[in-house]
Amino acid sequence: MLNIFVLVAGVVAADVLKSRPSATMPYPVALAEGAPASAPSDAAPIDPDRLADKLDDRMSDSGLSDGLSAYVTDASSGTVVFEKDAVTSRIPASTTKIVTAVSALHELGPDKRLRTDAVRDGDRIVLVGAGDPTLTESNATGDYPQMASLEELADHTAAALERAGVDSVRLGYDSSLYAGPLEGPDWKPSYIWDGNVAKVTALMVDGGRKHKERKYGDRYDDPPRVAADKFARQLREAGVRVEGKPAPAKAPHGADPIASVDSPPLAALVEKMMLESDNNIAEALARQVALARGEEASFAGASTGVGQVLSDLGVSGVHVADGSGLTRNNRISPKALVKLVAIASDPENPGLRPAITGLPTAHSTGSLGPRYTADSGAAAGAGLVRGKTGTLNGVSALSGTVHDRDGRLLLFAFIANGDAAAGSTLDTFAAAIAECGCS
Incomplete structure (x- = not known):
């Protein structure tokens, strides 16, 4: 009887093990496993004309026409490799949180806690x-x-x-x-x-x-x-x-x-805000900037305080009336967004790094989790694009980082204002950079 019990138990256990789901693999790694390692320091520079060939047709077919602004730079050199109305300030929606994140980290430091x-x-x-x-x-x-x-x-x-x-x-x-x-x-x-x-x-x-x-x-x-x-x-x-x-x-x-x-610590609050696009954290951090700058903790005081920080950082082309991007009164240019991403990415500014580490990853985390699917037209960017999204009626924005086919890191911002504005469209632009070997 004991032998029969052991035999049956072994068969059942084997059956259970076979039916158990396999261990989860991080999705970005699975999707981007063919991507090269980071480009070597002596890699040929990006040819802006070749990148433009990738982007122009997609932009022309998007239906966005005059409502689209864009800016792309090589992260290592700062070289501009693509721009379209890049200094035109548009309604940025939740990409405003990039402004809030960098301003708060710069003014208060990543270790600040609210008691x-x-x-x-x-x-x-x-x-x-x-x-x-x-x-x-x-x-x-x-x-x-x-x-x-x-x-x-x-x-x-x-x-x-x-x-x-x-x-x-x-x-x-x-x-x-x-x-x-x-x-x-x-x-x-x-x-x-x-x-x-x-x-x-x-x-x-x-x-x-x-x-x-x-x-x-x-x-x-x-x-x-x-x-x-x-x-x-x-x-x-x-x-x-x-x-x-x-x-x-x-x-x-x-x-x-x-x-x-x-x-x-503020570093964790920033990461949570960026990943989840949490509007209350954004408004709270903007007010902390106001208090640190001696302003009242209000929408107006936060606007003034954040503006002062941006001036210290040498960033122009930004006007914010709230910290979250829910208002349509905000105006930010793609060039300003990319400059803020570049400042936060700079190894010389380690305290600003949470503004980057908090960015959602395409088809994996946060607001980009459901996007860049196989049937989206933007699958080439899955696991390679990290960005802050922004969405309001008639407004779509996306800004962050992307690795191209040769392993180069590029910084980008796309803002579309108009009836045809859609995040899925901007995703195809970021994916075009990811699939480009544009030396």
Whole structure:
């Protein structure tokens, strides 16, 4: 009987093993496995005429006509290898986040963290928002990175109150760090309703989402109050009696917090913003630039602060009215986008690198994950194109890096404004660079 059991068990096990899916291979590697290694330093330069032959026909057939601007450079030399109305400033949509990323990293540094405090004011605890858009109520064990959480803040607060012999408090909340309108200039009301972005406040939990796990979907109308309600719940679970309902309050000036939690470093926030095209992170980072520059933390102050940073970097052709690109009031030229990508790619600027490492990869990650498929007309760019996308009605943009057939790294930006603007069309332009051996 034992022999029969072992034999049957072995057959079943073999069957299970055969039916189990094979190990996953990184998609970009699988698709780009025929791509050459990086071009040698003595490789022949790109012939702009040959690259133009690749791009001109596709652009002519795109139906974009006068609404298209483009700029392409060789990353190693900075040589311009293709341009079309490159200094014309157009509506950039979410490629604005390249501006926000570089500005924030340059001004604040990649190690900067946003600290949410609990401050004691007599018999009241005040929850003070510092503009951390990734603050969460609680982290699951497998969440990465682990965000600052109200659960942890409540535990630390409860411990501090216990040491002070306090077991009952009132709760206030302070979101006064930000000023001005809660919604950006020219934002559609549907951006909030559809869950593209929450109202921009200095205190929010889980991006103001009613359902944490959904990127899009319902957002709360009053994110600071909801954050305070959730903090009150966590305090009660930590053993603190919270009297009444949380109410708006101003933290005492100069008061030391009794507990704090820190966001992930700015480098991680930038990467998350770029990969997921997270609008609330973008608006938060733009306001951090404003504060660092001595401006008020508002849409107007962020515009001024970011403009000052760009001036210091020597980048022109940019006007931003928000940090996310949801407004149609922004104007950026392809040449400016490529210059920012070049600055962030420069080994002399390691602190800006997260603006590049956060870029989605074609047919693999982020907003480029579903694109560059085998039947898209842009499959040649799969795994070789990395870029920030941008989409609004009548607006499509794409900017980032691409390796060509000879292994050269090129920097590019395409912006299309017009009824025919579509990301799938711009993908074919980037793919044309990838498949070009244009020496």
